[in-house]
Amino acid sequence: MQLSASEAPVQAVSAQTASWVKWTAFGAGMGMAASTAVLAATSGLAVYFARQIVTPRRARDENLEILAVIDTPEGQQIILPANADTTAEGSYGLYFDGGTGYARIGAIRSYVPREGTVQRDVERVYSGDLATAVRGWWSGTIHPTPSDAGFPQEDVEIDVENGKAPAWLVRSLDATDTWAIMVHGRGAQRTETIRGLGAARSAGMTSLLISYRNDGEAPYTSDGRYGLGLTEWRDVEAAIRYALDHGARDVVLFGWSMGGAIALQTADKSPLGRHIRALVLDGPVVNWVEVLAHHARLNRIPAQVGRLGQWLISNAAGRTLTGLAAPLDLKSMDWVARAEEIRTPVLIVHSERDEFVPVGPSADLAEKNPDLVTFVRFPQGGHTREYNTDPVCWEDAVSGWLRTALGRTRRPGEHR
Structure with a gap:
């Protein structure tokens, strides 16, 4: 059947409309699929980022060719x-x-x-x-044991929630009742803290170099995840209890990197916090939100992906993806915002070349609470490697501050 001249344009328009609708629907489907793919990729990257933050490494990459x-x-x-x-x-x-x-x-x-x-x-x-x-990895650790650094050690065990955590005890040359408790950082072990022994001994302190949950030496928790300070402080509290049971009257907490975050949480949360005389923190994490944003930038992760990763860590809905037993309140560990809540004298040593934990928040914390927070900026050294580049300067800074801080905070009527 032939179409009349008047009908042909109508048929043509209808065909064009049908074609447009078909391709528009296809395009919309493709757009939705693309959006879904982008969302999935974003979510997947955020999950990966979050899991990397809270999951301890069981093995190290031998990324350095010999x-x-x-x-x-x-x-x-x-x-x-x-x-x-x-x-x-x-x-x-x-x-x-x-x-x-x-x-x-x-x-x-x-x-x-x-x-x-x-x-x-x-x-x-x-x-x-x-x-x-032929291959290995570089480390800031200089000695494998305190004895190798010239400090006779005793191997002891500390009762923690899931068993016993190994520690090294290095006694002072004097009979003092102030102990130093050394807390290593994320991805490290107690060998990292050996560098603090010289300063502690010069201040007359016995030292306890501890391990803590999920660090590869102490017992693992059920989730096997880092708490970024919000869970590990309980193992530091156990170390304080050990010190008090073995002759200490009070303690000074030393913390490197995440160990600094753990020390701050211990002072804030532990009922034994009254026994903490001072904190010595090297390259500490004083604001996890800023540190995680910094690492997202370093790894060229889009800001929104980094924020989603933080959300997954901080919210109960993310537990099944991160593996955490409970969410971590990252904002509660922003000590720059909480600077006025610090009640214990704090020394912060931090390199301006720290590529892992930016120095800015440490400087900001000292500026906001100058009465209790002393900040020593090092011009050289990577993350927690100020001691490696200039051990004499590091020990002088720490020892000198300790002499002042311990003298200033000694209780009325107390004597050595």
């Missing part, structure tokens, strides 16, 4: 790829062979940037065969 180990008239030396860590002045640790081997690496002997390598002294090999090692 190019050569050579004998020279000055002693054994090592050649490594040049990067920000391996070209930093000072002494450092090098783990290899899956962590079974450990060496202390010292002064730079040769560094030509265009060659991309650096040659440094091997000060001591504590374990393993460095000459046959």
Whole structure:
């Protein structure tokens, strides 16, 4: 049947409309699918980000190639790829062979940037065969035990919620009733805190270098997750109780990185907080929201994804995705906002070159509570590596402050 001249345009318009509707519907479907895909990708990245924050690493990446180990008239030396860590002045640790081997690496002997390598002294090999090692990882830890650093130690155990946590006890040269309790950071172990022993001993304190839940030495919790300070403080409280049961009358808490956040939570939450005389914090996390936003930027994660990751950590709805037994109130750990609530003298040592925990919040906290918070800025050193670059300056700063702080906070009528 033929269409009349008057009917043809109507049929054409109807066909065009049907075609437009079909393609519009397809486009809308594609748009919804794309939006769903973007949302899924965003959510997946946020979950990954959140889980990385709260999940302890069970193994370390051997991300540093060992190019050569050579004998020279000055002693054994090592050649490594040049990067920000391996070209930093000072002494450092090098783990290899899956962590079974450990060496202390010292002064730079040769560094030509265009060659991309650096040659440094091997000060001591504590374990393993460095000459046959091919990969390892760099560390701020300098000594594997207090005894290796010249401090005789006793191996003790502290009763914690899920069992017993190993610790090192290093007694003072004097019979004092003030103890130092050393709290390591995220992803580290108590070896990190050995660097605090010199300052503690010069202040006359016995030291307790502790492990805590989920750090690979102390018992794991049911969820096996970091609490970023909101759960770990209970293990520090157990260490305080151990000290009080073994002759201490009060304590000073030392904390590195997340250990600083843990120390602040202990002082804030523990009924034993009245026994805490002072806090010494190195590169501490005093505002987790800022630190996590910083890491999102470092990893080129969009800001909204980073905020979603924080939300997952902070809200009960995110527990099944993060693996946390309970949500973590990140805002409650913003000590810049809570500066006036600090009632214990605090020393903060922080490098302006800290690439992991920005120095800004530490400076802000001291500015907001100058009566109780003392801030010492180091010009050199990566995260918690101020001691590595200048141990004398670090010990002088900490020891000098402790002498003043402990004298100032000594209770009326108390004497050594």
